[in-house]
Amino acid sequence: MSDDLKISVLASSSSGNVTYIETPKHHVLVDAGMSGKKIKESLASVGKDINTIDSLFVTHEHSDHIKGVGVLARRYDLNVYANKKTWDAMMPKIGKVPEEKINVFEHNKVMTLDDLDIESFAVSHDAADPQFYKFYHNGKEFVILTDTGYVSERVQKTIENADGYLLECNHDVEMLRNGMYPWPLKQRILSEKGHLSNDDGAHTLMDVIGNNTKQIYLGHLSHENNTKKAAHTAVADILEDHDFGVEHDFSIHDTDPAIADPLMTL
Structure with a gap:
């Protein structure tokens, strides 16, 4: 098995945003701004099975970033990460998420998921508390910065x-x-x-x-x-x-x- 950091921008626009990031131990999404069905189809188009996704990182609560969050969390048992103010702002929009899947990840922090390190950083946007992410694996770094x-x-x-x-x-x-x-x-x-x-x-x-x-x-x-x-x-x-x-x-x-x-x- 290769020890690479792999990425695919599944969708990016003012109407919907989803990015896929893969290490040998983790398959994660950043944002879920399309329907669950479209995200499943988009993953399949790059040879990936939605059932292998384990985590979802949310940047902010605007609809083009969270449309599919609730569905994915419930249907595919994903751990969802966002900061407290973003959780508060998006919860009324995404439906019930299992309590054990709600993870608070504040900005300007670093967390580790086995072979994947994630650094959060605050940005300036008209949302409750927007943040974006830098991903590290095996000496490689990938940054997402929009909005x-x-x-x-x-x-x-x-x-x-x-x-x-x-x-x-x-x-x-x-x-x-x-x-x-x-x-x-x-x-x-x-x-x-x-x-x-x-x-x-x-x-x-x-x-x-x-x-x-x-x-x-x-x-x-x-x-x-x-x-x-x-x-x-x-x-x-x-x-x-x-x-x-x-x-x-x-x-x-x-x-x-x-x-x-x-x-x-x-």
């Missing part, structure tokens, strides 16, 4: 030089400004408690990419205010303009609302 209006120096230090990133590129600023959203919603998205734009995502990557970094996934794209091409082009162009070795030192991957990215070994 934040900005990236603090503390977060930068926490996530720098990871082997892989799933990083938010939510919107193209001009598409958002010229789009159909009402102005208060536009202001929320552009605020420090909103979402990273394509350019923000690129500049965050410039601050955190290191020699270990090999795989970058652009995530949480808005259906209305972004496209895969716009996000990919903006990030690649900005990094190349600053002499980063795009598609030489590391690869940039697009993510999709409905099609899982192939299982990747970091």
